[in-house]
Amino acid sequence: xxxxxxxxxxxxxxxxxxxxxxxxxxxxxxxxxxxxxxxxxxxxxxxxxxxxxxxxxxxxxxxxxxxxxxxxxxxxxxxxxxxxxxxxxxxxxxxxxxxxxxxxxxxxxxxxxxxxxxxxxxxxxxxxxxxxxxxxxxxxxxxxxxxxxxxxxxxxxxxxxxxxxxxxxxxxxxxxxxxxxxxxxxxxxxxxxxxxxxxxxxxxxxxxxxxxxxxxxxxxxxxxxxxxxxxxxxxxxxxxxxxxxxxxxxxxxxxxxxxxxxxxxxxxxxxxxxxxxxxxxxxxxxxxxxxxxxxxxxx
Numbered sequence: 344x345x346x347x348x349x350x351x352x353x354x355x356x357x358x359x360x361x362x363x364x365x366x367x368x369x370x371x372x373x374x375x376x377x378x379x380x381x382x383x384x385x386x387x388x389x390x391x392x393x394x395x396x397x398x399x400x401x402x403x404x405x406x407x408x409x410x411x412x413x414x415x416x417x418x419x420x421x422x423x424x425x426x427x428x429x430x431x432x433x434x435x436x437x438x439x440x441x442x443x444x445x446x447x448x449x450x451x452x453x454x455x456x457x458x459x460x461x462x463x464x465x466x467x468x469x470x471x472x473x474x475x476x477x478x479x480x481x482x483x484x485x486x487x488x489x490x491x492x493x494x495x496x497x498x499x500x501x502x503x504x505x506x507x508x509x510x511x512x513x514x515x516x517x518x519x520x521x522x523x524x525x526x527x528x529x530x531x532x533x534x535x536x537x538x539x540x541x542x543x544x545x546x547x548x549x550x551x552x553x554x555x556x557x558x559x560x561x562x563x564x565x566x567x568x569x570x571x572x573x574x575x576x577x578x579x580x581x582x583x584x585x586x587x588x589x590x591x592x593x594x595x596x597x598x599x600x601x602x603x604x605x606x607x608x609x610x611x612x613x614x615x616x617x618x619x620x621x622x623x624x625x626x627x628x629x630x631x632x633x634x635x636x637x638x639x640x641x642x
Contacts, residue, residue: 372413401444408437431489
């Protein structure tokens with residue numbers, strides 16, 4: 344790999360010149376025998392060295408491969424078989440470098456999927472050109488061998504990318520399957536957790552209802568006991584009131600009986616007094632009668 348050191352004084356002129364040269368490259372292939380050819384190759388080397396991202400380096404090498412193939416076709420058309428063979432070897436070097444840069448980018452964790460697709464598409468297009476070259480009657484055997492080798496290498500590279508894509512697809516499918524399984528497992532755990540929570544809620548609600556029922560039964564029992572106590576107190580109060588009324592009535596009856604007895608006693612005493620008075624009067628009357636008889640006898 345060439346490394347070119349450009350002084351700060353000449354760097355601006357170099358970039359300006361490089362820009363003009365690249366513009367010419369975009370319009371047509373630079374003839375390897377042209378005076379600008381060596382400069383264009385220096386620009387390629389410098390551009391590659393100044394590029395930081397490995398995927399961008401791979402794309403540059405892929406573009407350089409296109410250039411070498413076009414230049415090889417041009418050299419063959421001009422009858423320069425040795426130059427064409429040399430350019431085909433450089434083409435192979437660029438293709439190998441593309442693979443190396445993509446592998447390095449993958450190791451660095453860069454996303455190479457889009458770049459790989461671009462490289463594969465370009466490789467297929469170049470394969471068409473290579474097959475067309477093989478059909479040329481004026482193609483030297485050494486060039487044919489180089490092109491055949493290039494086609495085989497490109498085929499292996501395409502198969503490698505296809506296999507990588509297949510493995511990536513399988514890996515993605517596996518990851519997706521694992522994700523689905525994990526999601527299903529999480530969902531199953533969530534459902535189980537929800538069921539457990541619901542079961543606990545139902546048990547808690549049942550417990551609360553049981554406690555409420557027990558509390559209500561206790562309250563009813565206490566209310567019944569309170570009512571029974573109140574009825575008992577009411578009955579006792581009524582019994583007391585009845586007893587007091589009965590005692591009052593008994594007292595009244597006793598008082599009436601005492602009054603009647605007193606009245607009877609008073610009446611009996613009155614009669615006894617009357618009888619005593621009558622008896623005393625009778626006795627007095629007898630005494631007076633006896634006295635009168637005695638006086639009569641004395642006369």
